Amino acid sequence: MPGFEDLRKLTYTMQVIQEGMRLYPPGFAIGRQPIAEDEILGVKIPTNAIMFISIAAMHRDPRYWERPKDFYPEHFSPEQEKERPRLAYMPFGAGPRMCIGNHFALMEMQLLLALLVRQFDFEAVEGHPIVPEPLITLKPKFGILMKVKERKVELA
Ligand code: HEM
Numbered sequence: 001m002p003g004f005e006d007l008r009k010l011t012y013t014m015q016v017i018q019e020g021m022r023l024y025p026p027g028f029a030i031g032r033q034p035i036a037e038d039e040i041l042g043v044k045i046p047t048n049a050i051m052f053i054s055i056a057a058m059h060r061d062p063r064y065w066e067r068p069k070d071f072y073p074e075h076f077s078p079e080q081e082k083e084r085p086r087l088a089y090m091p092f093g094a095g096p097r098m099c100i101g102n103h104f105a106l107m108e109m110q111l112l113l114a115l116l117v118r119q120f121d122f123e124a125v126e127g128h129p130i131v132p133e134p135l136i137t138l139k140p141k142f143g144i145l146m147k148v149k150e151r152k153v154e155l156a
Contacts, residue, residue: 002114010110015073017109021091023071026137028056030093055090056138064088123147 002010029052038045045051060068064084065075074080092099099105116122124130125145133141 002111002118004107004111006114007107007110010114012073013110013114014106015076017106017113018076018089018091019071019073022059022065022075022089024132024138025055025059025091027091027093027099028134028138029054030097055093056134058088058090061088118153119151121149121151123149 032051032053033048034045034051035047037047058064062068065088066072066080067075087094092102092105123146125147128145129142130144131141133139
């Protein structure tokens with residue numbers, strides 16, 4: 001049974017979670033309103049302009065990802081992570097307003113995923129459309145249908 005002390009050892013589980021949030025970041029964009037006039041890469045930004053930063057677009061930018069459209073957890077191998085600018089991946093935002101629940105969320109996902117794949121096999125139901133719907137967070141428009149089969153494992 002995976003527990004808190006196993007988290008550091010579940011490195012590939014973490015890569016799978018990170019890759020999932022790269023392709024489908026739950027917080028797919030964040031908004032900012034500048035308190036003063038600014039300029040970014042030659043573009044003038046007026047005071048109070050409504051700005052959106054697309055996390056989803058950065059997460060698929062071919063400049064930063066070897067296989068941008070594929071599910072490829074090796075994007076998060078220590079070697080590949082070293083090569084990438086830090087903010088090319090920011091599922092929890094960045095800076096002073098960064099998510100305060102990020103460590104909690106990651107811990108929860110890691111433990112749950114490890115527990116679930118140990119006890120069950122998951123298979124996507126063929127033909128069911130998986131359509132991302134960008135609401136406040138990114139959701140699957142028609143849900144995700146899976147066949148779930150119990151595995152025979154002894155949990156210590
Ligand atoms: C996979 C799970 C989660 C994702 C992807 C996520 C994503 C984000 C993102 C992108 C932001 C930045 C918003 C911005 O910059 O405008 C944010 C902020 C925030 N998140 Fe999360 N979050 C997650 C889980 C959680 C959890 C579990 C908690 C609480 C226990 C939490 C609490 C917050 C709070 C309070 C803020 C606002 C911080 C501030 O404005 O100073 N989040 N989150």
